[in-house]
Amino acid sequence: MSQPQDHNGISVGIEAAALNLTAIALDGKRNVAGTYARPVEAGAPTTDQLVDFINSLAQEFGKFDRIGIAMPGLVQKATKRVTYSAHVPEHTDVDLAGKLFEATGLSPVIENDANAAAYGEYKLGAGRGSENMFYATLGRGVGGAFIFGGKIWHGASGYAGEFGFIAINSDGMRLEEVASAENIVRRTRSRFNRDSTSSLNRLDEQSIYINDILKAAENGDDFAQLMLERTGNYVGTAVASVINLLNIERIVLGGAIMHAGNLVLDAVIRRARELSFEPSFQNTEIVAGSLGTDAAPIGAALLAAEVS
Numbered sequence: 001m002s003q004p005q006d007h008n009g010i011s012v013g014i015e016a017a018a019l020n021l022t023a024i025a026l027d028g029k030r031n032v033a034g035t036y037a038r039p040v041e042a043g044a045p046t047t048d049q050l051v052d053f054i055n056s057l058a059q060e061f062g063k064f065d066r067i068g069i070a071m072p073g074l075v076q077k078a079t080k081r082v083t084y085s086a087h088v089p090e091h092t093d094v095d096l097a098g099k100l101f102e103a104t105g106l107s108p109v110i111e112n113d114a115n116a117a118a119y120g121e122y123k124l125g126a127g128r129g130s131e132n133m134f135y136a137t138l139g140r141g142v143g144g145a146f147i148f149g150g151k152i153w154h155g156a157s158g159y160a161g162e163f164g165f166i167a168i169n170s171d172g173m174r175l176e177e178v179a180s181a182e183n184i185v186r187r188t189r190s191r192f193n194r195d196s197t198s199s200l201n202r203l204d205e206q207s208i209y210i211n212d213i214l215k216a217a218e219n220g221d222d223f224a225q226l227m228l229e230r231t232g233n234y235v236g237t238a239v240a241s242v243i244n245l246l247n248i249e250r251i252v253l254g255g256a257i258m259h260a261g262n263l264v265l266d267a268v269i270r271r272a273r274e275l276s277f278e279p280s281f282q283n284t285e286i287v288a289g290s291l292g293t294d295a296a297p298i299g300a301a302l303l304a305a306e307v308s
Contacts, residue, residue, distance in 0.1 A: 023035065082110075118299065119303060124302070138255040140181050230265050268286060285299065
């Protein structure tokens with residue numbers, strides 16, 4: 001945990017994920033002034049935990065009056081409500097903004113986590129310098145977000161960018177079914193007995209998790225690398241659709257799966273090149289995000305700071 005250096009003009013962004021609450025404070029110059037995180041307690045009401053977490057932040061960051069919250073789920077802009085969340089269903093159709101204002105006195109900006117992460121990367125990360133950008137997050141889920149003309153494009157109701165729902169074969173298989181952390185683990189478990197040389201064979205099949213696969217790949221395990229390269233191929237298929245439809249300037253890939261580095265990124269680029277309209281592909285830059293897991297809370301803080 002780092003300590004803030006300057007409280008003037010401070011804004012706070014929170015990522016309210018299923019397993020952890022993470023807060024980042026930005027000072028008036030958009031520098032990170034402090035970070036703080038806490039695990040989510042299983043079984044306890046998530047809204048109560050979020051309220052307690054927010055109230056504890058004054059001790060970490062000092063006084064602040066601007067706060068943004070990045071939520072995993074569909075956020076309806078008109079009502080600031082989460083209308084669907086696969087990972088934190090307790091937030092669905094709850095007046096979260098109203099409850100937080102009542103309990104903390106703060107009026108939060110509520111945003112989808114992929115949108116917030118995209119905004120963070122656009123302003124302070126790998127998206128800097130671009131006018132139009134697509135962001136994809138590859139982690140516990142698969143999400144996406146568009147930045148057009150420097151602003152998040154929400155679509156008609158606030159639900160634009162559901163990258164994980166793109167069909168990647170003729171049977172209608174969706175990207176999230178093969179490229180989310182859970183589904184990479186599922187695919188790996190179903191095949192790892194076929195490769196007796198893999199370091200993953202030292203683990204019980206049901207004890208393999210995404211971090212094991214990423215670590216094995218980093219250490220040169222051919223089987224783990226193969227599974228991540230195939231993930232990159234699936235993602236590249238969906239990325240090609242974005243390129244072909246929108247002739248987008250820059251595509252930024254973030255999320256935990258990108259900890260595999262160029263292994264996934266290179267596979268995405270190769271597959272996207274194969275399936276894209278060549279002139280559009282040549283004018284699209286595909287890069288890894290630079291803010292890592294801080295992208296969503298940083299983006300939420302930036303959005304809060306811009307509220308007049």
